[in-house]
Amino acid sequence: MSLLVQKFGGTSVADSDKILAAARRAIQAHQRGDQVLVVVSARGHTTDELVALAREINDRPPAREMDMLLSTGEQVSVALMAMAVEALGVPAISFTGAQIGLVTDSFHTKARIRNISTERMQAALDAGRIVIVAGFQGVDENYNITTLGRGGSDTTAVALAAVLGASACEIYTDVDGVYTTDPRIVPEARKIERISYDEMLELASLGAGVMHSRSIEFAKKYGVPIHVRSSFSDAAGTWIVAEADARRLGVPVTGAALAKDEARITIQGVPDRPGVVHRIFHTISKAAIVVDMIVQNVAVEGRAEVSFTVAKGDLPETLSAAEAAAHAVGAIGVQHDAEVAKVSVVGLGMRTHTGVATTMFEALAKEGINIQMITTSEIKISVLVARPKAAAALRAVHKAFLLEMVHAAPPSPFVPGPSSKRAMKLVPLADPDADPDLPQGMEDLVIAGVDLDETQANVSLFGVPDEPGYAARVFRAIGEAEVFVDMIVQNVSLEGMTDLSFTVPRESADRAAAAVRPFGGGKVAVEPHLAKLAVSGVGMRTHTGVATAMFRALADASINIKLINTSEVRINVGADSAGGKLALESLRKAFALDER
Ligand SMILES: Nc1ncnc2c1ncn2[C@@H]1O[C@H](COP(=O)(O)OP(=O)(O)O)[C@@H](O)[C@H]1O
Numbered sequence: 209m210s211l212l213v214q215k216f217g218g219t220s221v222a223d224s225d226k227i228l229a230a231a232r233r234a235i236q237a238h239q240r241g242d243q244v245l246v247v248v249s250a251r252g253h254t255t256d257e258l259v260a261l262a263r264e265i266n267d268r269p270p271a272r273e274m275d276m277l278l279s280t281g282e283q284v285s286v287a288l289m290a291m292a293v294e295a296l297g298v299p300a301i302s303f304t305g306a307q308i309g310l311v312t313d314s315f316h317t318k319a320r321i322r323n324i325s326t327e328r329m330q331a332a333l334d335a336g337r338i339v340i341v342a343g344f345q346g347v348d349e350n351y352n353i354t355t356l357g358r359g360g361s362d363t364t365a366v367a368l369a370a371v372l373g374a375s376a377c378e379i380y381t382d383v384d385g386v387y388t389t390d391p392r393i394v395p396e397a398r399k400i401e402r403i404s405y406d407e408m409l410e411l412a413s414l415g416a417g418v419m420h421s422r423s424i425e426f427a428k429k430y431g432v433p434i435h436v437r438s439s440f441s442d443a444a445g446t447w448i449v450a451e452a453d454a455r456r457l458g459v460p461v462t463g464a465a466l467a468k469d470e471a472r473i474t475i476q477g478v479p480d481r482p483g484v485v486h487r488i489f490h491t492i493s494k495a496a497i498v499v500d501m502i503v504q505n506v507a508v509e510g511r512a513e514v515s516f517t518v519a520k521g522d523l524p525e526t527l528s529a530a531e532a533a534a535h536a537v538g539a540i541g542v543q544h545d546a547e548v549a550k551v552s553v554v555g556l557g558m559r560t561h562t563g564v565a566t567t568m569f570e571a572l573a574k575e576g577i578n579i580q581m582i583t584t585s586e587i588k589i590s591v592l593v594a595r596p597k598a599a600a601a602l603r604a605v606h607k608a609f610l611l612e613m614v615h616a617a618p619p620s621p622f623v624p625g626p627s628s629k630r631a632m633k634l635v636p637l638a639d640p641d642a643d644p645d646l647p648q649g650m651e652d653l654v655i656a657g658v659d660l661d662e663t664q665a666n667v668s669l670f671g672v673p674d675e676p677g678y679a680a681r682v683f684r685a686i687g688e689a690e691v692f693v694d695m696i697v698q699n700v701s702l703e704g705m706t707d708l709s710f711t712v713p714r715e716s717a718d719r720a721a722a723a724v725r726p727f728g729g730g731k732v733a734v735e736p737h738l739a740k741l742a743v744s745g746v747g748m749r750t751h752t753g754v755a756t757a758m759f760r761a762l763a764d765a766s767i768n769i770k771l772i773n774t775s776e777v778r779i780n781v782g783a784d785s786a787g788g789k790l791a792l793e794s795l796r797k798a799f800a801l802d803e804r
C-alpha cells in the first residue's frame with residue numbers, strides 16, 4: 209500500500225464548499241487503496257489578515273507572539289478538514305505541528321525543520337484514518353510554537369512525504385500546474401508537464417510564487433516527486449522530478465520569472481584586494497538579510513563596483529549594513545535604486561545551447577528596455593530592469609523563447625515509482641550518540657561539491673554605453689564568432705557607462721576579444737588565466753552564510769575575487785589562476801565543516 213501526501217493551499221480551502229471538495233479528493237485516493245495524509249494551509253487570506261491585525265495593535269509585534277497568532281489559521285483549517293472527511297463517512301484525525309513532533313529551531317517566523325516524529329501519524333494511517341496535518345507550523349525544543357515563513361505549508365508537505373516515504377507529494381493550488389511563467393502576467397503561458405528540481409528551485413526563487421523554494425530543496429534532498437495540480441479539476445498537473453526524468457531535448461529554456469519588488473545596492477570604489485568582498489557580505493549577512501543577485505566585475509584602477517539585490521522591504525536595513533561595510537573596507541560610497549525588478553529565464557538546456565543570452569537581450573532591445581545588470585549561472589540568466597518595464601520585459605522574453613508553444617506537445621505522463629523509504633537517516637534531536645557527520649536538522653545545508661575549472665579566460669569590455677540594445681549586439685557578435693560564453697556579469701552603470709565581463713574557453717578568448725573590440729570605448733582586456741571556483745549544494749539560498757563562508761575561505765587563502773555569480777544551487781567565483789589550487793584546498797577545508 210502506498211502513501212500519498214496531498215497539500216491544499218489557502219485558495220483551495222477558502223470556504224466550506226472548497227473544504228468539502230478537498231475532502232472528497234482525499235477520500236478518492238483513500239478509496240483507491242492509498243494511505244492519505246493531508247496538509248492544509250490557513251483559509252483564503254487568513255494569514256494576511258492576521259498579520260494586518262497584529263500590526264494594528266503593535267507595529268513591531270514580538271516574533272514569538274506572531275507565531276502564536278499565525279499558527280491559528282492552519283489550526284482552524286485542519287479541524288474543519290477533519291470534520292469534512294468524517295462528514296463524508298471516512299475516519300479522520302487532525303494534528304497540529306506540535307502534536308506530530310515537528311521540531312524546529314527557534315527562529316520565530318522563519319524557523320527551520322529539525323526533526324519530525326512519524327509514530328503518531330503512522331499509527332493513525334495504519335488504523336485506516338485520513339490524517340490531516342497543519343502546515344507552516346512546528347514547535348521548538350521549549351515547546352514554543354514556531355512558523356516556517358510565508359508559504360511554508362509546501363515545505364511541511366514535502367517534509368512529511370520525505371519522512372514517511374510517500375510515493376509522491378501532491379500540491380493542490382488554484383492553477384493546474386507550474387506554468388512557463390506567471391499566467392496572471394502572461395496569459396499565453398503554458399503548463400509545463402515536467403520540470404527538474406533545480407529548474408524549479410531557480411524559478412521559485414526568481415519569482416514563480418507557485419512553490420516555496422525550501423520545499424523543492426527538501427524534495428531534491430530526499431527524492432520526493434512533487435505533482436503540482438489544480439484543486440478544481442482532475443487534469444494532470446506538473447511533475448517536479450529528478451533531472452533524468454525531466455530532461456527535454458532541444459529546448460533551451462523551460463520557464464521565465466519575474467521578481468517585482470527588488471532593490472539594488474551598489475558599493476562604489478571597492479578596493480580590489482583579498483578579503484574585502486568577504487567583509488562586505490559578512491556585515492550584511494549578520495543583519496540576517498537574504499542577498500540575491502551579487503555582481504562584481506573586473507576592477508578598474510584598483511577599484512571595483514560590487515552590486516547586489518535584496519527584497520525591497522529589506523532595503524533600509526541593508527543600506528545601513530552596506531554603509532557600515534563600505535566604510536570598513538575603505539570603499540567610496542553606497543548608491544541604491546528601489547525601483548527595479550528582475551527578469552530571468554531558466555532551463556537545463558542552457559548547458560548545451562548557445563545563443564540563449566543573445567536571444568534574451570535581443571528581445572529586450574526590441575522593446576527598448578534597458579538592461580541594468582546581468583548575471584548568469586549554468587541554467588539561468590537574470591537581468592535587472594526598471595520596475596515599470598518589468599511586465600513588458602517578461603512578455604517579450606516569454607515570446608522570444610516560444611514558450612507559448614514549446615510545451616504544447618506533452619511527453620508521456622510521469623508515473624512515480626512504488627512507495628519507498630527514501631528518507632535520509634535522521635538524527636534524533638540532541639541525541640548524545642548522534643553521528644556528527646549526519647545533518648542534525650532536516651533543513652541543514654548540504655554541500656555537494658567544490659570544483660575548480662582552470663580552462664576559462666575572462667574578457668572584459670570597458671566603457672559600454674548604458675542604453676537598450678548594447679548587450680544584444682555584443683553577444684550577437686560573440687555568437688557569430690562561434691564562441692561559447694559561460695558566465696556573464698554586467699554591473700550597474702553609474703555614469704552612463706558600464707563594463708561587461710564574461711568568461712569563455714581559453715582557446716577562444718582572443719577570438720571573443722576581437723569580436724567585441726568594435727563596441728563601447730573599444731577597450732578590451734583579456735585575462736587568459738582565470739580560476740573558476742564553484743561551491744554547489746542544496747540549501748545555498750536559504751542558508752545565507754554560504755557565500756560569506758566561501759568569500760572568507762578565499763580571503764584566508766589571500767585569493768582576490770574578480771567575478772562573482774550566484775544561483776540556487778551554486779556560487780561561482782572567478783579568481784587569479786595562480787591561486788586556483790590553494791583556493792580549492794581552502795574551500796574544501798571550509799566546507800568540510802557543518803555550516804549550522
Ligand atoms: N510559473 C508559474 N506557474 C503557475 N503559477 C504561478 C507561476 N508563477 C506565479 N504563479 C502564481 O502562483 C499562484 C499559486 O500560488 P499561491 O497563491 O501561493 O497558492 P496556494 O494558496 O494554493 O499555496 C497562482 O495563482 C499563480 O498566479
Ligand SMILES: N[C@@H](CC(=O)OP(=O)(O)O)C(=O)O
Nearest residue numbers: 217218249255358359360361
Ligand atoms: N498560511 C501560510 C502558509 C502557506 O503556505 O500558505 P499557502 O499554502 O496558502 O501559500 C501563508 O499564508 O504564508
